[in-house]
Amino acid sequence: MTATVAAASSGTDLTARQEWARYWPAMFACMCGMLLSGLPTYAFGLFIEPMQQAYGWNRSEISAALMFEAVLAVFAFPLVGRLVDRFGVRKVALLGTLLNGALLGLIGLINNGAIAVWWLSWALFTIGFAMVNPTVWAKAISRRFRAAQGMAIGVLMCGAVLATLTIPSLARWSIDAYGWRWAFLIVGMTPSLVAFLAVLAFIRDEELPTAATTAAEPVAAVQPGYAFAQAIRSPAVIKLLLSVLLTMSIVVGSLVHMVPMLGERGLDHAAAAAAISIYGIGSIATKLVCGWISDRGGSRWLGALTFGATAPACAILLLTHGNFVMAATALVFFGIAAGAVLQLSAFLTIRYAGLRAFGQVYGLAAGLMAISGGVGPLLAGAIFDLTGNYTALMLVGLPVAAVTMLMMATLGPYPQFEAEPSAA
Numbered sequence: 001m002t003a004t005v006a007a008a009s010s011g012t013d014l015t016a017r018q019e020w021a022r023y024w025p026a027m028f029a030c031m032c033g034m035l036l037s038g039l040p041t042y043a044f045g046l047f048i049e050p051m052q053q054a055y056g057w058n059r060s061e062i063s064a065a066l067m068f069e070a071v072l073a074v075f076a077f078p079l080v081g082r083l084v085d086r087f088g089v090r091k092v093a094l095l096g097t098l099l100n101g102a103l104l105g106l107i108g109l110i111n112n113g114a115i116a117v118w119w120l121s122w123a124l125f126t127i128g129f130a131m132v133n134p135t136v137w138a139k140a141i142s143r144r145f146r147a148a149q150g151m152a153i154g155v156l157m158c159g160a161v162l163a164t165l166t167i168p169s170l171a172r173w174s175i176d177a178y179g180w181r182w183a184f185l186i187v188g189m190t191p192s193l194v195a196f197l198a199v200l201a202f203i204r205d206e207e208l209p210t211a212a213t214t215a216a217e218p219v220a221a222v223q224p225g226y227a228f229a230q231a232i233r234s235p236a237v238i239k240l241l242l243s244v245l246l247t248m249s250i251v252v253g254s255l256v257h258m259v260p261m262l263g264e265r266g267l268d269h270a271a272a273a274a275a276i277s278i279y280g281i282g283s284i285a286t287k288l289v290c291g292w293i294s295d296r297g298g299s300r301w302l303g304a305l306t307f308g309a310t311a312p313a314c315a316i317l318l319l320t321h322g323n324f325v326m327a328a329t330a331l332v333f334f335g336i337a338a339g340a341v342l343q344l345s346a347f348l349t350i351r352y353a354g355l356r357a358f359g360q361v362y363g364l365a366a367g368l369m370a371i372s373g374g375v376g377p378l379l380a381g382a383i384f385d386l387t388g389n390y391t392a393l394m395l396v397g398l399p400v401a402a403v404t405m406l407m408m409a410t411l412g413p414y415p416q417f418e419a420e421p422s423a424a
Contacts (some may be wrong), residue, residue, distance in 0.1 A: 015296070016148035022231045023144040027152065029157030029198035030137035033093060035191050036100055037134055038163025040125075041064065041373075043187050046171040050180035055113045065122035070374035073125055074367035076130035081139075081363025082228070085356070089140040092197045096131025101192025103128040108184025132195070134160075135363040138346045140203060142358065143223075147295070150347050151408075154291025158284050160251035166191070212299040225354015231361045236352040239407040243307050244345050245368040246404050250397045251338045252318075253376025255279065258331075261390045266322030267272045275327040282335025287343045294347050303348065304409035306340030309333045311401035314394040341369070 016021065044066065051062050084092050107121040137156055145152035170190060173181035191267065229236050236273045256278070262272040286306060293302055313333035320326040345365050383393045 014147060014221055015028035016151070017149050019145050019152070019238065023141075023152075025202035026140060026144055027155065029195070029202040030140050030156055031162065032191070032195040032198040032244040033097065033132055033137045034134060034156060034159030035162040035166070036097065036129075036132040036195055038160050038167060039100070039104060039187070039191070040069065040129065042163045042167040043171045045416050046168060046175060047180055047184070050175060051118070054180070055111075056229045057113075057115055057118075062118070065119050067374040067378075068119050068123045069126050069129070070370045072126040073130060073133070073365075073370035076126050077133050077135060077367035077370065078228075078355075078360045078363035080130045080133065081135045081359030081361070082357075084136055084139050084359035085223075089136055089143075090203045092131055093136055093140075093203060094196060096128060096136065097192045097199060097211065099128035100125075101128070101134045101189035104192075105185030106189030107188075108181040110182075132192075133345070133363070133366050134342070135359055135366050136361055139359050142346065142350050143355065146414045149350070150294025150343075151288070151291035154287040154289075154343045157287045157339070157346070160342075161280065161284060223355040223358075225358065226349075226415075227355035227418075228357040228360040230355040231357055232364070234352060235348070236411045236415075237361065239343065240348055240352065241365055241368060243303075243404040244341055244365050245372055245406050246400050247307050247310060247337055247341050248369050248372035249376040249379065250314070250400055251334050251376070252294075252312075252373050253378075253380035254334060254397070256377040256391065257380045257384070257390060257393075260384075261317070261393075262320075262327055264389055265317065265320045265327065267327055268326065271324050272327070275324060275331050278328045278332040279335040279338075282332040283342075284335075286336045286339030288367070290340055291347075294344070301409070303340065303344050303411070304405045306336055306344065307408050308405035309336040310397050311338070311405075313337070314397035318391065318394045323334045345369075348411070351414045352411065352416075356417075 009380075020027075048059060048062050052059070053056060080096075089261075103125045107118075107125060111118050123208065130238060134157070137159075138153060141152050141156050142149060155181055167187065171183060174186040176413060178186065186332050203290065225231070226234065258276055259269060259272045263269070267275065284338045290302060310333070313330045316326055316330040316333070320330065346362055349358060379396075380390065380393050385391055386392075
């Protein structure tokens with residue numbers, strides 16, 4: 001299906017070019033919001049040593065906070081998705097951006113040396129973090145872009161790269177200049193305020209191309225698609241969610257342990273770090289390529305190929321012995337898998353579940369990605385502790401990739417949704 005045909009079939013006469021011309025300010029705001037989704041990942045590591053020095057905690061105690069956050073995210077993300085489905089993106093995002101920054105800042109102000117307070121403060125932060133998770137921004141973009149929907153989602157997901165370019169530097173400067181307590185507030189509020197102002201200026205529900213709603217009518221009532229209960233019973237949606245969890249568990253588990261993993265494969269830390277930087281290039285390129293292909297009808301077979309990219313990645317790592325090119329190639333394949341999961345999980349959720357409960361369904365997918373961030377590294381660490389190396393992790397990755405490829409290849413045809421579905 002071409003971009004123009006997609007536009008016509010979706011009930012709007014805008015072409016892809018016209019959509020970009022009209023909605024690029026909303027894309028800018030959503031990319032600012034996507035930056036916030038990288039705050040825990042890219043800021044957390046900078047605070048590990050200061051917390052050790054301040055309270056004498058070991059690294060496993062400090063890092064356990066992210067596991068609390070990941071577990072709670074599985075429940076919080078779909079709940080926020082339901083709020084977005086019902087009340088729209090603008091209201092949730094305006095509140096969420098402020099809460100996200102304030103609750104991250106609170107972590108530095110309330111910790112007193114008790115590890116339980118540290119864990120609780122990160123659990124509390126999940127409330128704000130859930131309100132700026134990728135579900136919120138994907139919902140905003142998917143309702144504005146129809147003809148260029150696949151590419152728009154791909155561009156949106158590249159917004160997370162902004163976090164890698166800004167958050168570590170901001171955290172390092174803040175800690176050096178003001179100490180770790182105030183650094184939490186600076187790192188939390190600075191990007192959050194930028195996102196808040198961008199949403200305030202550029203995200204307006206009245207610009208949506210679908211029918212307007214009354215004050216008493218939920219936003220979800222006029223959107224095509226399944227209700228949440230219907231969607232999570234759909235075999236295609238179940239396969240998609242399981243594929244997201246399995247693929248990201250292998251990818252994240254491998255990435256977190258990649259430096260020592262490449263070390264046992266004969267690469268020094270400098271070479272390992274250089275190889276890991278290749279991962280980002282593969283991820284960004286895949287998001288954009290998947291977006292372009294998705295808009296032209298190839299998303300179903302594309303999912304089987306890209307989610308399964310963990311197979312060649314694991315196989316190449318098993319054969320890598322001091323060869324930088326092979327290590328970098330493996331990281332490219334990991335980047336392909338991760339980039340595809342982020343772009344295609346959102347795009348295929350729209351295709352197989354519709355927009356009516358998109359926030360809840362994709363919120364569940366995002367929650368599973370969060371849980372993979374806790375499960376994957378834990379699995380990799382346990383395998384190393386039991387065997388003394390990471391070989392078994394790569395061996396596990398091969399059949400997991402085969403299973404995900406099979407599930408993605410058998411999603412089936414897209415269901416047809418009525419323009420205004422009846423209440424479930």
